[in-house]
Amino acid sequence: MKTQTQAPIQILHSASRRRVFMLQTLVGCAATGTALQATAQTMVAEGDAQATALGYKADATKVDKAKQPKYAAGQVCSTCTLFQGAASAAAGGCPLFAGKQVFGKGWCSAWAKKG
Numbered sequence: 001m002k003t004q005t006q007a008p009i010q011i012l013h014s015a016s017r018r019r020v021f022m023l024q025t026l027v028g029c030a031a032t033g034t035a036l037q038a039t040a041q042t043m044v045a046e047g048d049a050q051a052t053a054l055g056y057k058a059d060a061t062k063v064d065k066a067k068q069p070k071y072a073a074g075q076v077c078s079t080c081t082l083f084q085g086a087a088s089a090a091a092g093g094c095p096l097f098a099g100k101q102v103f104g105k106g107w108c109s110a111w112a113k114k115g
């Protein structure tokens with residue numbers, strides 16, 4: 001049975017537990033965000049030397065067909081045999097650009113149809 005003095009103590013205790021939970025949640029979110037930033041890889045820039053040499057474009061529809069006669073509409077990184085992400089992934093790795101990611105809708109002159 002509760003006495004009149006126990007109820008306010010329980011309310012304070014409950015409020016304190018809520019504050020601790022909220023703080024733990026905030027700390028957890030901050031830690032998760034930091035971890036995601038640490039694992040996120042840099043995207044290949046079209047201006048990188050290797051990208052320029054291979055005619056890489058972040059958006060395959062922007063490929064200059066006059067300069068890249070091998071390009072055919074519909075070819076994108078996500079359908080390339082070297083793409084290291086899921087077919088539906090927005091970005092993934094490519095061994096030609098070690099340590100970086102290419103866009104799934106990107107393209108370069110080394111494109112080869114995924115078998």
Ligand code: SF4
Nearest residue numbers: 077080083094108111
């Ligand atoms: S080799 Fe394939 S996956 Fe890599 S950049 Fe070129 S088209 Fe994209």
